[in-house]
Amino acid sequence: MLISYWPPAQAIYIHIPFCAKHCAYCDFNTYVETPNSPAVNKTVNAICADIARSNPPPGVPIRSVFFGGGTPTFLTAEQITCILECLRATFPIAPDAEISSEANPGSSDAEKFAAMRSAGFNRLSIGVQAFDDELLLNLDRFHSAGEAEAALNAARTAGFDNVSLDLMFGLPGQSLALLEASIDKALALQPEHISLYALTLEPGTRFERMHTGGKLKLPDEDTELAMYETCIERMQAAGLQQYEVSNFAREGNQCRHNLVYWNNEQYYAFGPGAVSCLDGLRCRRERSPGAYNQKISNADSVIVETDEPDSSESLGETMMLGLRLREGITCERIMQRHGIDPLQYFAPQLEKFQREGLLVIDGSRLRLTHQGLLLANSVLSEFL
Ligand code: SF4
Known part of the structure; x- marks a missing residue:
């Protein structure tokens, strides 16, 4: 008989829906804002209120907290640590929990990282994409290769001993040699974890429109496959084990939060557009920060979409996600x-x-x- 048993949620995702600029390939729920603007402040307060009213069952320790976006480090140190404090006031966070945040080189500095480290963050995932200024410009990224390296150094200075770098391949203008140069640079910085994702053309993005109009020259399929194989070989040779299709880590540094997804486990989620998985239900929150903030201040529900996968869908997802893992x-x-x-x-x-x-x-x-x-x-x- 098909059943679905869901172990209690032990992970939390926080979505920070702001960025300083919009990258050409991105379809995430994110909005260009001014740092510390009234809209950003209101959203931080609303996320805290959303957390405070979540009423979790007592006694289940949280083992993983992940701040994603958008750009979590777009927030000031006070704003990001305030959200973590709200979590601690509402949930029993295990003393050895992995508390991780995505960070963008353009909005990261040693002072902010030091404040995050003292507040309890113990892992950073830095969105580098490529150590190549021209490729970064093509992507509309708003940082340079030098700033990416500086962000990693700032993380080390702040005491982070678990740092991941995100790189991409299959980029416009990227050759196999250019990919290898980015990998060389990333490995020389000795991160504990590297994610390597192929560029995908998401509907509604500037890249997709350019591609449709014949204005985006991407590496062909064979080159992209060769790039992926190169990624695997280079990571293995450097002692970073492939533990998932796109993720590589030193022993003990696999990303705990992503393992929750790949093991098809449950998790809480807060922030505009965040999707939680609780009691077998996937619930999406209001995407627009303005509407999310308004509903929170009216004490209304922020859930706008609920999906209840039936037992056979859940089983298919468990298989599909589990097989992404190398084990x-x-x-x-x-x-x-x-x-x-x-x-x-x-x-x-x-x-x-x-x-x-x-x-x-x-x-x-x-x-x-x-x-x-x-x-x-x-x-x-x-x-x-
Ligand atoms: S920084 Fe990340 S979330 Fe923000 S627009 Fe670029 S890719 Fe999207």
Whole structure:
């Protein structure tokens, strides 16, 4: 029988929906604002109020807190640490919780990082994208390669010993050699974690419009595949283990928050547009900061969309997300969460992918092969 067992949520996501400028490829829920403006202040207060009224069940410690966006470091040190204090006042945060924030080089300095570190943040994820000023300009990024390096150094000075760098490949104007140069630079800085994502053309972005109009020259498919393989080889050679399709880390530095997503576990979420997963329901909050703030001040619900995946959708998601991990997913775990044997339920897909050399069944563990990784998106979609 198909069931869905959801272990209690032990993770929190905070969405900060502001950026100093808008990047050409980005479709995240973010708005260009002036730092410390009345609108930003109101939103920080509204996020705190949203947290304070969440009424979590007692006794379940939070093991991971993640500030994403947008640009969390767009906030002042006082604003970002105030939100963390609100969380501590409402939730039992475990003493060894991973408290992580995304940071953009253009809005990061040693003083802000030092204040965040003393408030309890213990991981930073710096959005570098490329150590190449021309490529950054093409992306409409608002920082230079030198500022990205300075941000990493500022994080170290502030006492962060768990830092991730985000890099992208498949960028307009990027050759394999340019990608390798960015990787060289990133590795020389010795981060504990690197994420390497391929550029995707999201509907409604400037890049998508340029592409439709024939004005965006991207590396071809073969080059992009070669870039991905280069990423994997270079990370492995540098001792950063691939633990997920796009993520690499030193032992013990895997991102705890992202593991919550890939293990299809539950999490709280606060802030405009944030999506929580609680009691088997996915709930999206009001996207626009103005509407979110208004609803909070009227004491109205900020949830505007609720999705209840049925048991078979949940099972497909557990499979699809679990197989993104290099260690894959065990039959026991699926049995415990969904009450079925995946070897029977997914027999046609498993047989086909094993035959094609894209997936292996190792004892009770299912995982993608190297070849399967290269085609991950199309393979994984067949479990949904
Ligand atoms: S900084 Fe990040 S969230 Fe902000 S516009 Fe650029 S890609 Fe999007």
